[in-house]
Structures are given as C-alpha cells and as structure tokens.
Amino acid sequence: MIQIGVLLTRQYRLLSLAAVLDVFETVNRFYSESDKPKPYHISLLYLESDSQKITNPYLDYPTESIQTSDVKSLIVIPSFNTDDIKPAIGANYEFIPWLVQQFKDGAEIATVCTGAFLLGATGLLNGKIATTHVDACQAFASAFPEVDLKADKTVTRDGRLYTSGGATSSFHLLLHLIQRHCGKEMAVRVAKVFAIDMDRDKQSYFSTFQPTRNHNDDLVAIAQQKIEANYHDTGTIEELIKDIPASRRNIVRRFKQVTGITPIEYLQQTRIEAAKKLLVQTGQQMTEVIVNSGYSDPKAFRKVFRKSVGMTPSEYREKFHVK
Template identity: 70%
Template structure:
C-alpha cells in the first residue's frame, strides 16, 4: 500500500486539501469496487501541536504530528491561503527539515499551487524545474532564482519533486501521479469522475499582469506611469521614457532591478493585458482591439499575443468572453 501524507500547514487552503482527499479516496473506492485492497493509506500531518480545528475539519482522520510520522512514499503540500507568502513560509519552518529528511529517505514531494514556495524553501528544487500559480511566478522567481521556473506549465516533475500551477491544476498533478503509482486506466477513470480535461498543458491564459508598484524608485515609477498612460499611442519605448532624466541604459537597469522585467517587456505586457480586457469585456472588432491596445500590425499582434497568453486572440475571446 502506498503511504500518502498530506501536510496541514499553517494557512493552508482548505479547498486544496479537500481536493486531494476527494481524489485519492475515490481511487481507493475504485479498488474496492474491483475487490482489491486500497491503493493508498492516507495520513494527515501537522507540526508538533495538534490543532483541534483540523480534527473538526477532517472528521474520520487521525491528525498526526510530523514527529511521530513514519516514512511516506508521497507527500502533498497544499496551497497557501495567504496574501503574504513570505510570512506563511516563516510560520511553517518546522516542516522544512522534515520534508528534507523524508525526501532523503525516498519520499516523493508534490505541491499544489503556492505550496511550491515551501518546497522551494527546502532547497530541494534548486537547479530543478518547477511551476506555481501563474500570478505568483514573479515572486517565486525572485525568491528562488536557481529554480528553473516554467511559468506556463500546468505540472512539472523533476527527480521526485512535483509542482502544479493554479488550484485546478492540482487535478492534473494528481492524474499524473495516479498514472505513475497506479495505472493509466485509474487516471482516466478519475478524470472522467471529476470531469478533468486531461490534455491541458498550459496555464498562461489564466494570468493577469500585476506589475510591482510598491517601491521607492521615483525614476522607475515615472517610467511605469508613462507606459500605463500612453501604451496605446506610443510607437516605441523610447518615446515613453525620453522625458525621464538619465540615460536609457541606467533607466533600463533600474527598471529591471525593481520590476523584474525590462521596460520593453513591461510595455508589451501592458498592451497584451489591455487587449485581453477588450476581448472579454467589449464586442470590438479584432482590428479595433489591436489598435486600441497599441498595435498596428495584425501579424505581429497575433504573434505576441499567442506567445504571451498561450492562445490566439480569437481563441481567448471564445474561451473567456463575458456576454
């Protein structure tokens, strides 16, 4: 029987824990229906002190301390329900050496969404591929620069370490693991039960460009304001920053240092975000959307949009249009 552990971290998202339990309990029922022993022995783990609230939320499960935990085969780290991920990681420091020990002993580790930040804090992801919620990727890249972040991916797996994108991507992660630990048949049965689209590989079309605004660099703030005010009229980035004191090289250096991207990338992302809003919130023709978001070349617009978002402008409208 596969030993499956789920961490009940501080500030965990109840939805992500519930989804893990629902999927693997369902798989055990598949086995029971086929007159087979359950595939997974599911355990829930907390830090030293057992929180009685956890016991109430997960009636029927014994909540164990990590101090008492036996070796696990697979451990899930749920997403965090916190705006301040750094604070959430600080509150879960005790899990870090335990996860390191379990991994060294042969356990595989899987993260749901922003749970990747806790795995990143263990150092085990250094030099390996990972993903997380698409909107949390800039913060993750800044916090863990040696991790090979693949922001567009729904699921990654590298050396026994697994990560997934936004919350619903956790289902794709679980399907991937079910195919490994059980069989493709079990993965397909699970996908049908939960109506999961098995072939989704990208999450970029769920992203929202949320640039860093809370900083003290007035020069960078001026550049950001200029771009956001005139992205649809300016032809080049030079036109938008020409009135800002300092050389373009110095502006570009400081801009990337503060925001994580270059002024040109910032302009493109601002334009694409504007185009996305026009596509789903208005009935403007595609040519109008292109012009109103700052582009003049249809071919270039489609190419940049698809590269940034992961689908064509037409496909994006069909998927998300608000009628």
C-alpha cells in the same frame, strides 16, 4: 500500499486540501468496490507545536506530527490561503528540514499551487523545473531564481518532485500521480468522475498581469506610470520614457531590479493585458483591438499574443468573451 502524508501547514487553503483527499479517496473507493486492496493510506501531518489546535475534522484520516512520522511514499503540500507568501513560509519554517530529510530518505514531494513556495524554500528545487499559480510566478521567480520556472505549465515533474499551477491545475497533478501509481485506466476513470480535461497542459491564458507597485523607487514608479498611461501609442519604449531624468541603462537596470522585468517587457505585457480586456469586454473588430492596445503590425501582435497567452486572440475571445 502507498503512504501519503498531506501537510496541515499553517494558513493552508481548505479547498486544495479537500481536493487532494477527495481524489485519492475516490481511487481507494474504486479499488474497494472491485474487492482489491486500497492503494493509498492517507495521513494528515502537523507540527508538534500545533497539536492542541488539531481537531481532526476530516473524519477517518489519522493525524500525526512530523516529529513522530515515519518516511512517507508521497508528501503533498497544499496551497496557501494568503497572497502574502513570505510570512507564510516563515510560519511554516519547521517543515523545511523535515521535508529535506524525507526527500533524502526517498519520499516524493508534490505541491499544489502556491505550496511550491514552501518546497522552493527547502532548496530541493534549485536547478529543477517547477510551476505555481500563474499570478504568483513573478514572486516565485524573484524568491527562487535558481529554480527553472515553467510559468505556463499546469504540472511539472523533475525526478521525485512535482508541482502544479493554480486551483484546478491540482487535479491534473493528482491525475498524473494516479496514472504513475495505478495506471492510465484508473486516471481516466477518475478524470471522468471529476470532469477533468486531461489534455490541458498550459495555464498561461488564465494569467492577469499584476505589476508590482510595492516599492520606493520613484524613478521606476514614473516609468510605470508613463507606460500605463501611454501604452496605446505605437511608439517605442525609448519614446515613452525619454523625459525621465536618467540614462536608459540606469532606468532598465533599476526597473528590472524592482519589477523583475525590463521596461520593454512591461510595455508588452501592459499592451497584451489591454488587448485581453478588449477582446473579452467589447465587440471591437480585431483591427480595432490591435490599434487600441498599441500595435500597428497585426502579424507582430498575433505572434506576441500567442507567445504570451498560449492561444490566438480569436481563440481567447471565443473562450472568455462576455456574451
């Protein structure tokens, strides 16, 4: 029997926890209906200092503190219910050495969405591939530069470490685990129950460019304002920031240090985000969308759009256009 431990972290997102429990219990139910032993035994794990707060609202699931828990076959870290991840990691710091020891003792570890931040804090992901919620990727890359972040992926596996992208990507992670543990036939059966598209392996088209403005660098702030106000002009980045009283090299260095990307990348992402909104919210012809988002070369626009979003502009409009 596969021993699964699901962490009751501080500030976990209830939806991600419920999804994990529901999917694994569905597999157990299918086995029971066929008079076969259940493949999964699920425990909910908490910090000893939180023992008075654990009321076990999850019916028959046993709960145990990590201080008394045995080695698990698989540990699942749910996503956090906050966008302010740094203090959330601090609040859950006691889990970190325990996770490291569990991994050393042979456990697999899987993370749902922003739960990857807690795994990243252990150092176990250094030099390995990972993903997280598409809109949290910039913060993750900044916090854990030694991790090979695959921002467009819905699921990654590197040895005994698994990560998933945002929200519904957790179902793809669970299907991947079920297929490894119980075979493809069971994974397909579960996919049908939860109406999961098993072929989706990218999440980039769900992303929204959300540039950081929580900094105190006035020069970078000026550059951001100029780009955002004039992105629809077809000029170069040098033309857009030429009036800023600093050398190009200095601007680029400080800009990347603050935002995590270069001014050119910032301009590109601002333009692509504008194009996405025009495709979804207006009926403009494709040539109008291209020009109004700051491009003069349709071929270059389509190439950049596909690389950034993961599909063509026409496919994006078809998928998300507000009728």
